Amino acid sequence: MKSGLRAVITGAAGGIGRALAGALASRASALLLVGRDATRLAALADELVRKAPDVQIRTVTADLNTAAGRAAIVQAAEALPGGPNLLVNNAGVSELAWFEDQSDAQIERIVQTNLVAPMLLTRALLPQLHRQTQARVVNIGSILGDIGHPGSVAYCASKFALRGFTEALRRELAGSRVQLQYLAPRATRTALNSDAQNALNSELGVASDTPESVAAELLKLLDGPRAERHLGWPEKLFVRINRMLPALVDSSLAKQLPVIRRHAQQGVKP
Template sequence: MNLDGKWAVVTGAGGGIGGAMAFSLASAGARLVLVGRNSSRLEALCASLPGTGHRTVVADLVTDAGRDSVVAACGTGPDLLVNNAGVNHFGLLEQQSEQQLRQMIDVNLMAPILLTQALLPQLRASKGCVVNVGSGFGSIGFAGYCGYSASKFALRGFTEALRRELADSGIRVQYLAPRAVATDMNPPEVVAMNKELGNTTDSPELVASELMALLASGKPVRQIGAPERFFARLNSLFPGIVDSALGRNLPIIKRRAMAAAGRAG
């Protein structure tokens, strides 16, 4: 995808992954509409980007007003929409509040669905591209991430269905699935758990480079990490094997989840 002079919307731009994606896209010549909740972070990011003409939108995408403000900022429409904004609450299901569970569904699933819907007329006109940023946990259900996995499994399904629905429209629909990433979203217990389990943790910059590779490839899906790709495939074919493998890690996951719940009070 040639990004020179194109408009790209990045949601969750105030976070580590979103900021790295914005920088990579701007370096490729794109003009950015940076969407997030933290005005100071967005302004600082905007000032640091190569190129000119970038815009910031402070918005809560769960609300109608927030999505309307993004649509208004896009003018005649974006060439690329990156639905990156997300939230996670690590913990056992019985420890989590209804508010936490609803927030994950609203932010990770409903917001990208409704924002994509709102921007479809402009994306049709530009024959643009939608990239939904999911997770490896959108292919593998993982203990301690019930609500998060539910939201990302659903986002992956939405992406697949939308890609097929828009097959004759000229709009490209793609899905990027990161694995663990070093961002502020992870509480100390998750950082410690990933280290104890030997899980690879990527930098936001690596995820941004994978986004650029996905856009260049034109392929529908890009899952980061060869072991993660293999495990996702294995889970789809022989879930019992994955049940057994992940079951061995359950005591560690539960211990870290209990520690997180205790710290939260």
């Protein structure tokens, strides 16, 4: 998909979302930017119009976790000239917190936002995508969708499930006009990270990427046939080790557990 993209991007006002929109504008004819902050969406739209005046930039302020919000997105996508041929499910939330300390509401919010909402939006947009000659759905996951990590239990569960959803639907739609792909960034420098998360990453020496580097990897994913793309080294190696020899990762993380627990219990409070 090298030109003529008509993309719907959720979570467009966030760090990764802004970068994804900027990268896709270079090869799109239309972008629908979705988010909950109308002011930030408008500012992004103005920026993109200046950089890519030939691209139709539209926005919709909507909460993906509500039926009304998803309906608004579907309606706005239908109005795109030619209809959408790319859905990027990027909206998500993350909380560094000890699982036993999290409230029901916190856990439900993570799973609803990171898993249920993209599933429901994808299903709602599939009729439009099927009408295209070629269309794709790209789900933005995480390295923690492959490696269960202390302090991020609910987040990991949501991203593991998102990866499973992507794989299962890809197989269900095999032979159709709609392809499913999964992009798994490692730690990324965005405002989504809490102070506790940043402190943990610093103490453990966790490498992190810029949103722009994640966006560049999205373009590579779109240009190739691969179903999944995992970012970062040695993170990609850890994914392979975790799949084949999970006990080795258990041992490694056990050594870091006191540090992780200290930061996690200073993070989000119920």
